Amino acid sequence: MDRIKDSKNITILKGTLAKEIKKDRVITNKGDFYYKHLVGADGSYSLVRRFLGLKSKISIGLYYRVPEIIDNLKIYFYPKLLKSSYIWLFPHKNHTNIGIGLHLDSKNLTFDQSKEILEKFLEKNNFTYSEKEFKFAPLNCYYKGCIFGNIFLIGEAAGLVSKFKGEGIFYALISGEEIGKRILNPGYKMPELKKALKIKKEEERVGKIFESLPFFRGLLLKFYINLSKRPWI
Numbered sequence: 001m002d003r004i005k006d007s008k009n010i011t012i013l014k015g016t017l018a019k020e021i022k023k024d025r026v027i028t029n030k031g032d033f034y035y036k037h038l039v040g041a042d043g044s045y046s047l048v049r050r051f052l053g054l055k056s057k058i059s060i061g062l063y064y065r066v067p068e069i070i071d072n073l074k075i076y077f078y079p080k081l082l083k084s085s086y087i088w089l090f091p092h093k094n095h096t097n098i099g100i101g102l103h104l105d106s107k108n109l110t111f112d113q114s115k116e117i118l119e120k121f122l123e124k125n126n127f128t129y130s131e132k133e134f135k136f137a138p139l140n141c142y143y144k145g146c147i148f149g150n151i152f153l154i155g156e157a158a159g160l161v162s163k164f165k166g167e168g169i170f171y172a173l174i175s176g177e178e179i180g181k182r183i184l185n186p187g188y189k190m191p192e193l194k195k196a197l198k199i200k201k202e203e204e205r206v207g208k209i210f211e212s213l214p215f216f217r218g219l220l221l222k223f224y225i226n227l228s229k230r231p232w233i
Contacts (some may be wrong), residue, residue, distance in 0.1 A: 018042070021051035037183050039152045041176065044140035046157035056159065057142035061166055062114055063088075063099025064122060064129040070096050076121075083108040084164055084211050087121055098122060098129075101166050108211075139166055143200065146193070152179045162200060164207040171196055 004010050013030065020027040025034045040048025044058060074089040085101040085108075098121070102114045109117075115134075122129050143159035146152055154160070155172030162168070178193040 018047055021048055035150075037150050037152065039154060039179060039183075040157040041154050041172075042157050044138040044156045044161075046140070046153065048151065049140075049153060049157050052148050052151065052153075054144045054159075055142060056140045057163075059139045059141055059161075059163060059166070060102045060111070060136050061099050061139060062102060062111070062118060062134075062136045063097045064118065064127075065095050065097055065133040065135065066122065066127045066129050067095055068127055069094070081117065084207050085109070085114075087118065096127075098127060101164075103163065139168065143197070146175060146179060147182070152183070154179050160196070160200070162203055164203060164210075171200070 001012065005012055013028075017029040018026050019029065021038070025032045026038070038048065040046050042048060044056065049056065070089055070091045073091065076087040076089075078087070082100070085103070087098070087100050090097040090099075098118070100114050100118045100121075102109060102111060119129070139161045140156050140159050141161040141163035146154065146158050154175040156168055158171075158175060160168065160171035160175050162171075174192050174196045178188075178190040182188045182190055
C-alpha cells in the first residue's frame with residue numbers, strides 16, 4: 001500500500017464499505033463509484049463473485065496461535081484420522097500458528113471434531129494454547145473463471161486456492177498480475193495463469209483419488225511426497 005499511495009493515477013479510499021455491486025457501479029458507504037473495469041479481490045465471500053451468481057465451495061483453516069516458536073515449517077499427515085487434510089505448524093517471529101484444514105463439502109470431519117483433534121495434538125506435543133488465540137479463516141477453492149466481460153476475479157474471490165494444501169498466495173499473485181496485463185491488453189493470453197490452473201487441476205485430481213481410496217492413503221501419500229521430490233516436478 002505504501003508503494004502506491006503517492007501514485008497520481010491511483011486513489012486509495014480507507015474505511016470504505018462496498019455494499020452492493022451493479023452492472024456499472026459499486027455502491028458504498030461513501031457514495032457510488034462507476035467503473036469501466038471491476039476487479040474483485042475481496043476474498044472467499046466475495047461480493048463481486050456473488051453479483052456474478054457464482055457458487056462457492058468453502059474450506060476452513062482452524063488454528064491456534066501459540067507462544068512457543070519452532071525453527072521450521074512442519075506438516076503432519078494422519079491419513080486414517082484426517083483423510084486428505086493435515087496439521088501444519090507455521091513459525092512466525094513471536095509465535096507459531098498450528099492449524100488443521102476442514103473441507104465443508106466433505107462428510108469426513110465436522111468443525112468441532114477438527115478442533116478437538118487439533119487440541120489433542122497441541123496437548124500431546126506440549127504446546128500452550130488458549131481459547132482467545134483460536135482463529136479460523138474461510139478458503140474458497142471453487143474456480144469458475146476469472147473473466148466475465150469487464151468484471152474480473154482474482155485470488156480467493158476467483159476460487160484460486162488449493163483445496164488440499166490451502167495455498168492461496170501463489171495463485172493470488174499470479175492471477176493479479178495476469179489480469180492486470182489482460183486489462184491493459186485484451187489480446188493477452190495469460191500463459192502464467194494457465195500454468196497455475198494446470199497445477200491446481202492436477203492437485204485436485206490427485207486429492208480426489210486420495211479421498212476415494214481410504215485403505216491406500218498411507219501408500220499414496222508416501223508415493224506423492226517422493227514424487228514431489230523429483231527434479232521434474
